[in-house]
Amino acid sequence: MEAAEFDELYAASFRRITSQVYAMIGNLDEATECVQEAFARAWAHRRKLDKAEYPEAWVRTTAYRLAVSRWRRTKLAKRPTDRAVGAATQQAAVDESHVALVAALRQLPEAQRQALVLHHIADLPIHQIAAEIGVPEGTIKARLSRGRTALAALLTDEAPGGLAGGMSHV
């Protein structure tokens, strides 16, 4: 992959992948750092990337693994600034309803959340999700079905910035 191709991939997919990883892990700063780091690793392994059928999927998977690994162990602690490409970066504000949605997603089991994000946000077909995650298509369908039901129960029209599930808005 040449620099120009890489730059094009980066420009075209960075925000998309970041929003997907954000939806999966619920932390926009962490998602941004991990996607940046994943792109850096993609450039470092660009020959491998050349062989990848879906470079964007390679970056997303790498970013997600980085994010999951970090998220589990950092426990929201302050991190040294050299952990990713650069120091903390200025982020766009995220709409309040999106925050609520992400909060709801975080209440779902990880597998369901991942399936929902890849299918409904990344717009991947079920067979491609199955290939990306490495599980049968039937498993993905089941996770999507359960995830949609659970998510619907967690979201209400009356509380655009809040969560359902017993909260009172009197």
Place this chain on the structure above:
Amino acid sequence: MSDPIEKLTGLGDALEGAPMPLPASEIRARGDRIRRRRHAVLAGASAAVVAAVAVPVMAFTFDGDDAKEAPPVDNSVSDPVPAPTSASLSQSNLLTDEQAIYPNGGADWRAAGTSEGDGQAAASPCQQSTMKGLGAGTVFQRDFEFVSTDTGEVATTLHFNEVIAEFPSVREAEAAYTEIRGWYDDCRPTGSESYRAGEFSDVPIGEVGLVGAAEVQVSSYGPVDEEIDPFGEESWYLETGLVQIDDRIAVLTQLIHGQDYNWPEGTPVFQMAPDAATQLALGNEGQTAEPTPGVDWPTSIPAGFPLDSGWPEDDGNDEYRLDAPSADNQAMIPAGELDACLFSPADPGATARLTTRLSYATDGYVRELQLFPSDREATSYVDQLRQLFGACPTDGTTPTFTTEVSDGAIGEESVVITRVGEEIYRTVINVVRIGNAVVVDLTSDEGLAADIDSLTVETSENLADVVAAVNDLQGGTPGDDPGPDLSAPAGTTTIPDAFPLDRALDEPPVADSDTQVAGPDGTVDGVRPQTACGEPLSMPGRGDPADRLGYSVSTIGGYDGRTLETYPTVQDALDRMEQLRAQLQGCERDDEGDGLSARLWESHSSDTGYESVTFGWTYEATEFQAASAGQLYTVVRVGNAILGLEWGSEGSAQSQIDLAPDQVQLAKLIAAEMCVFQAAWC
């Protein structure tokens, strides 16, 4: 209730239009640094011979407009590496007249002029920006002329110059280095009709003794101007050397024309680059890593240090010749045992040394322990060896040796260097640093080159006692040094928030309906309480530590539990390990399992490089207990912290024997992160 799918789809657009946090060039620069850190061995450039084509001489003009179009330097990212406080860059950091060589005989490069700042003309036909444009503060350039040593004539069509620059920070120097490196990929010298870029290859700069990078690259292009090459038989050969030492960069540019560019002993810039690195480092010593403060490093090696442990013992064979450990034995560097591609490491300045050698038939063994004034110098020596061998992927003629350099898992840091012949001959060099001590272990034999891995494993295992002794040395038990008070409050008892207790040998587990992942967290039970022969084992998970972190993965197939605990003093941790060993000693079987059959206890090799034990139990196979099961443990101490690993699964005693090395390997990985609990720190 709104449609959750609609909301989900909308989330995908949540960041559309948001500013890109970092430019792609910064991301690529980071990727390039990752590649360099992986010590990727690049193909040699010296054989870059390209078919000659014809004509015009390069237009070397670099006008102001070009400079203005230089890519801007992104300063939006803060730099955690401070700018140097040492002497500023000066003309004395340039190559001298004597150091600028043309190693062909009959000609030489002679200093013709030195200037401050970027020159009016481009220093290289591939230059796309001035150094100032890349963010440099101070810049110097020295031009050289090509002189016939026989006649004194100067050839005006051949060029060589060096540009040196100092940047505000190491990070900006790294970024500039990466940027400059990229110029040669897509260069199109003025007037050229064809351009071929060779690969960059590493240059050993070990003698500098500082962390840095040096590479050379040869490009060729043409045609050469008809006045120079009337028959169209030549090409331009542009050889570029890039050197970075901390916050400084040197760019060496040599442009000559000819029919080929064969330099069996190394191309001119390749040979000059180490001197350029040495010059560049002058007065910049303040950029090296600082020694860990507050540590009383051991200064002497105690008598009887077991440097030759793990080697074959004398069986009376006439071919067994051992030079017992002694400071009087010749050191490895002057003995040429650490040479690579005709380069020797520089004297690293050790304050104490012990060397031993064993020759046994066709097998050779050499070990050397050196103590340095602090961990800084020890680290520098490890880096020097890593660079030296990393820059020498192939070496020698008949047989040609192939060298690979990788990170090891012993001590606080280690490097594994393997060198193999074409079919036979194997050499493994383990370089292990613990605190201010560096052990270099070299083993060579006439085994099959293809079987180098077995020798790597064997030499690593053979080092166990030496590493343990060096750990003891760092812990303060040399005969004439009272060392630190092990009962004093430990420096660190709080487990860092980001401690990677969930580190995985392969892919980390992902929680789903079949896999429950808990932690790392202080509330998670990792290693579960266990008894052996009626005694509650002294493992993490019991008692009242200063701090605790747990992690577990439960699946249908088994249990992976991990607990890290810290104790108020190193002595507390030592006592617990001692108690555990005492409990395990003599306990070969008990009846504390499911009552159907006895549990058989077994100890396994526990080569973690630290104080550790690996053991486990499995059910005794009986007519009532067909399906065997058991638990495997590794407990490792680093300073005042103890890590416990528990793997529970179905399996036989044999399968546990097979699994033990994997668990030990995992313990090594995590233990390497536990250096914060050592007196020497990380």
